[in-house]
Each structure stands twice: as structure tokens, then as C-alpha cells.
Amino acid sequence: VLTTDREFAGSFNRMFAIDGRLTLGPTWSVAGQLARSRTAKLDESPVGGSAAVVHVGRDGRNFDVDGNYLDFDPGFSAPLGFVKRVGYRQTDQKVKYRWRPAAGPVVNYGPQVSTLFNWRPDGRLQDREVAAEFEVELKRNTQVKVERIDAFELFRDHPFRPDATIASAETEWFKWLAVSAEYTWGTAVNHKPAAGLDPFIGRATTADVTLTLHPTSRLRVEQTYIRSTLDTREDSSRIFTDSLLRMKLNYQFNRQLSLRAILDHASLVADPALAKLEHERSWTPDVLLTYLVHPGTALYLGYTDRHENLTVFPGPVPALRRTAEADTSVARQLFVKVGYLWRF
Template identity: 30%
Template sequence: SRISGVLNQEATMGGLHEISPGRNMQFIPYASFRNFRALDTRDPSQPRFSQIDAQGKFGLDSKFVFHDSLVLDTTINPDFAQVESDEPQNTVNQRFEVFFPEKRPFFLENSNFFGDTSMGVYRLSQLLFTRRIVEPTFGARFTGKQGPWNLGFFVADDRSPGLLVPNFSSFAGKRAYFAVGRVSHDFGEQNNIGVIYTDREFAGFFNRVGGVDANFRLNKNWTSWFRTVVSSTACSPDEPGPTPPEPGSTCGAGPGYQFGSDTEAVLNNIGRRFSYELMFQDITPNFHTDTGFVPRTDIRNLSQYFHFYWRPEGKHLVFYGPEGQTQNYWDHNGVPVLQAYNFDWVFDFKPNLILAPIVAYETDTLRPVDFAGLPSNHRYVQRAVGFVIKGSPLRRLTFNTKVIRDGIVLIDVPVGLLPITGNETAITHTMSLKLTRHLVVDNTYILDRVVNGATHHAAFNNHIIRSKWNYQFTPALSLRLIAQYNGLLANPAQSSLTNTKNMNFDFLVTYLPHPGTAVYVGYNSNLENLVPGLCHQLPGSTVCIPNGPGLVRNNSFINDGRQFFVKISYLFRR
């Protein structure tokens, strides 16, 4: 179909008959028990272990349905011990925050009522990114639809800011409070306009964001999206999170007030043969959101994507064609801080195999505000070649491999040196194997190798290996095993990084006779290359040297964190 959209490319689903509404009230109380040992680095110069031999915890999740279309979800003292750990990503030599998606069920449900930020190939700024809420003790969400009105309201607290600081900090024991609301109105055919407001309060400081958004279906092929918001922030540079101050932000200079704005728009056409997407962003230097995810500010961004596929639908070749993407970023002084151009030619073969060679060209401009040692703006030029191959050529095998050889700006340079262009080899490989009817194995390997472009010596090699095994004994009983290794091998003569090695093991048995009623038994263990005493200690003592370097690494592993837990929940319905 040439009509814009994704769902309309799918087949028609049938077989749904005599569906009745569910119960109007649900209660899921839970009880958990755990013992754990963890590394405490709240005072970086005095790292130590904290340990609890036995800790009980109780909580309650509830759901109330009104008029079959409005839902109130609440949680008291939630526990997420059974949630799977994050999929690995490269976080080394990154100038901006890396996005890790939310996985906790309470925060995922009905999250679309607070705005969809995935428009085709682009991910727009998120005003509600619930991973900012790390240690909640309560939360409530009211969502639903009444006629043409779509409603979404959310409140929660977060103890983590008061738990991340030493006991002598003025922030110790304090918590942050979140409040988010969005109301939108549908009109015409697949059009809507809405308003959104977010607020985070902590220790007398605040961050508030508000504005309007709209979706318009221009015709059967083209759709558009628009949002403009402003932020008002009374900030403290000493708060431990939730987001680092952006370059040029007044939050990095001391307590103060700042005001900013964020305007974004998308025009797209998503079809089987032709797709096109145009995105515009204008985010001022002092725009800030403590409830959301905006990795980069002080930009005006104009980005485009297109593809055109010929579809011979032959014996071996299903479709082929070009894909292209451009990204053009300027700061608010007119400096072109990023210009990127990517092109590939994709081939889709039977049975379900995609191959695409890639070429790219990119320029980055670092300013003194980005790197303190730079006397003036400096432009870095990078080129890239590579390929992607992915698919499911066998019924039991799915894989995705991406290999890129490109230039990169090395910013983690030794003290006293300026950033330099390096040569990067980046490999990402994922493979899923269904070995038996009950066993599925998912493997991931990530390599990021950067060579100093001036000396031609390696700056660092980062290896990440992850293997996840799921065994389904019965429809209700399952076992999950995850093992992950992350090794950063750094050259101190070429980078400011240190050798860091980490091994993590995650074991979980789940008995789930029906959703909401479950028994979880889990064990997590983490190993890291640290000296047994964690730090340089005073002679004849186990106390760290005052104002010392903190954690000291070596080549051997110690266990710096482990947890055993049992969690039981039961679903009551009325």
C-alpha cells in the first residue's frame, strides 16, 4: 500500500468474537525477601561495602477501571527485582547521554498517553522518561479516553537523590516528586491537538515544562507532528542527578534560574515503496527537562530520511533500493556543530535476509564550551564505510550484524591534550537461536576500537559480550540466565580512560500461573577488577586515605555486589 503508516501494511486479523470487558478492580499485593552486598561510593574518596543479611518488603499494585475506558493504576512501594537488565550499549567516549529504554511494567503500561516520540526513523525529545524515577515509594497514573478526549496524568516520588549522597550532605534522605499531565482532543480523521505539563520538585528546586502538541493527517499518504514547549528551572549544581548540565547551561555555574524552549516538527510518509521524513528541532541552550530525555540542547536541527524500493518480488530478490539520511545541526550562534550524510543500498533476499552496504561523511565542530581546553571552535572531519546484514534465513535463527569503519572524535584524551580525530572500528552482532522447543539463546557482541589518528596507536578497545538463556519448562515455569562481560582496555598514553572489567551474572526462576500471580526466585552477582580493600588504605588500617583517589583497580576480580531475592505476588479481582 502507498498509504502512509505501518499498521496498514499488515494483514487483517480475525477470530475475535464475544469479547467481554474484564473485572473493574484488580489488586496485586506482593511480599519479597532479599539479602545483598553492594558497593557504596556515595563518598567517592571513601568507598566501602554495604550489606543487609535479611530484608523484607511489602507493596501493592492496583488497577481501577471506570466506564470501560478510564483506568487508574497505583503502586505503593513497588519492587522491580525481576525486571531484566538492560541490553548492552557502548557508552565509552560519548559526548551525550546514551538512551536506555524503560523496562519496568508499571511505567510501560499506557505510556503512549503522554506523547509518542518515535516518528518513523527519528527519536524526538521525550518529556516523560520514567527511568528518571529510580527508587519510587508510590506512583499513580490515570489514563483513558472519553469521546474525543485523551487523558493522561501521572504522579510519583523518587528517593534516589537522597540515597546517592553521603549522610553529611544537605540532600541526604530527601526525595524528588514528579507530576505529569497531558490532555489531547481528536478531530477530523486521525488528527489531534493537546497540551502537556511536567514538573519535578526537589529540595526547593524545580524544573517545569509545558506546551502544546498536534498531529495532523494531511492526506492518505502524508502525516505531520508538531510540539512546542518551554521550560522553567530553578537549579542546583550540587544535586546528584537526574541529568547532567548541558554545555552552556547556567545550572553548571551555581544555583540560579533559567528559561528555555524546545520546538520540534516532523513531516513523514511511510509506505512500502517510498518513505520520506523531514524533522526540525530548535532547542535553546537553557532548555532543560528533569522528567524527560533531551541529550543535546543549543541546536537547530534539520534532518531528512528517504528510501525508495523496487519490488520485483522474484524468486530470490524481494526488493532493493537506496536509503539516505542527512543531519544538519547548528547552534544558536549559527555555528554548524554537526553535518552528517549517510547512504546505503539495501537488498532484501528470500528467505528473509537483508544486506546493505553503507557509506557516510560527517563533520563535528567542538567549541570551547564543549571542551574547556579548546581556544576556539575546531572542526573534525570523519568518513565511514561498512555494511549491515540481518534476517532469519533459518526458522530457528535470527541475527543482525553491523560493521562500520569510520572516523571519530576522541574526547577522552590524556590530561593537557585536545580532542583529536581517531579511527574507529565498530562491530555489533546479535544472534537468537531457538535450540529446542523450550530453549531460546540470545547472544550479543559489541566491539568498539578507537585508534589515535595522530600516533596511530590504539586509544582503547571496548568488548561487551552478553548471553541470555531462556528455558520454558511449562507455560507457567521458566528459567532465565544472563551472563555479561564488559572489558574496557585503555591505553593511558593515548586516552584518559582506565582499564575496567566487569562480569555480571543474573539467575531468575519464574512461576507465573497467570498474569499478576507469580513467584520469583533470583540471584544476581557482579565482579569487577578492584583491589580487595577497594582503595589505598592508611598503614595498618582498613580506612581509605582521606581525599584519596577512591576506587583502585587491578587485573583480578572481586565480588563487588550480589543479591538473593524471593518475591511472591497474588492477583485479586472484583
């Protein structure tokens, strides 16, 4: 049971909550929380609301179940808590089954089915997602997975039914090399249509590839490339292409001293007749040097400098405009941080 009362100059927030957890045998468990709040801001009338959170789970060797229910009234307020959003009801479930062969290269394999429903306070369905996947896990951290997703989305009072098919694979078959790749194709909503156009659905693809090299115990290099596209369904006109290339390096000089360096290059190319997006290019180096004595006591020295294809055009009212090259520094930072942990 929890009760809080916060008051200041005529304003207040009062909260009452009760929670508990029940274990049903070696695999099943139920946990939940009920809360009621009443809040009055300065020069405003008091408002109240309720919240409910329920979790049901089963954690077994072959069969797993995970279910959640969340219900937050629009008037619920918890300034002393970590409630980021109110005014919705949501339920999600996930059921997974795994077969585990006694011998051979396959560690386990099996299907998983999941659902998610999200409603507005007025009872209208905001989001829905139904997904089914089949995964095979092999030795040496190797997985292969295929997934199908059918969804519903209410955006600006327009109902859309996007879908996606995902094929992915990853492996760490060699100690010095790890590879992961994922490809998604289906449909998605253009949330930023050009002026005069309503949001519409188009054909979407996403490719994500990561290559990790670990040639020595001190050095780790990771390269990632992500590319997303959206095309019209009628004539396959390209709406936008969004790309990200990242290189990340970690080097451990000794037990205390380490270096982490990241270089990002991003590009967004869009058709202004179809999307309210600008042509954006950027690259960002990010370096962090750490001297760690022990957890809690450390010295950090960092530097970052983001460049974008922007320039300031002079005039009575100076304006920012996009250019061809990303040669303008827009966010440069050098910082030093010292942390010390006193132990009693």
C-alpha cells in the same frame, strides 16, 4: 490545547501548549506542537522559553519520508513532562525508496538517505551527520546492507569530521539458527585523551557478531561478541581495544515459568600515553526466574553479581586500584518482586 500551573512556596511553573495532526491523503501526515513555559525556582528570578516540535511523514509501499524539527530554548522547562534536554535546535530527515520484485528470492531492495543537523543556542553547529545506504531484503528474514556516514562533531571547541563505512548482514534462513554480523571502519574522535593531549581523531573499527540457536521451542541461546578499536592515524599505535562477550539463555519450562540467564565478560585495554582510560576487566552473571500468571500478575526472583579487577589497598586513606584479575565482587544483588493486577 494544554495549560498547566504548578505552584509551591513562591516557586511556580506555568505551561501553555497547542498541538495538532493533519492527514494529507492516504500517505502524507503533518504533526506539530508549540509550547511556552515560565518558571521561577525558590529565591530565583522567573525565566521563560519556547519549544517547537514538527514531524512530516510519508508512509507508502515504495516511497517513505520521515522529517523532524525540534527547537528548545535554554529557558524552557517542563517538570511535568518528558523533556530531557533543552538549549538546542535539531532537524533530521530520512528518505527511503524500495523496489519490490513480483517473484524471486528478493523481497525488496533500494537506497535510503538521511541527514541530521544539531545547533547550539548561539547558532554554532554542534553535530552533523549525512548517511547513505543500500539494503537488499531477501526471504526468511535475510538482509544485506552497506552504509556510508560522513559526520561533523564539535568537541571542546575542536571541530572534527569523522566518517564510517558499515557492512552488515543477517539471516534466519533456518528456524533453529539466526546469524547477524556487522563491521564498521573509518575514523572516530578520542574523547578521553591522556593528560597534556588535545582530543584527536584516529582510525576506528567495530565488529559485532551475534549467533542465536533455537534448537527446541522451549530453549533459546544467544551469543554476542563486540570488539571496538581506535588507532592513531600517524603510526597505527593502538589507543584502546574494547571487547564484550555475552551469552544469553532463555528457557520456558511451561506457560507460566521461565528462566533467563546472562553472562557478560568485558575487557578494556588502553595505552595510558594516548588515552585517559584504565585497564578494565569484568564479568557479570545475571539470573531471572519468572512465574507469570498473566500480564500484570507475576513473581520475579533475580540475582546478579558483578566482578571487576579492583582491590582495596590499605593505608591512611584506603584506595581502589586495578589488578590483573576480575575477582572482586563490586555489585551483588538478590531481589524478589511480586506484582498483582486487580481487574474491575
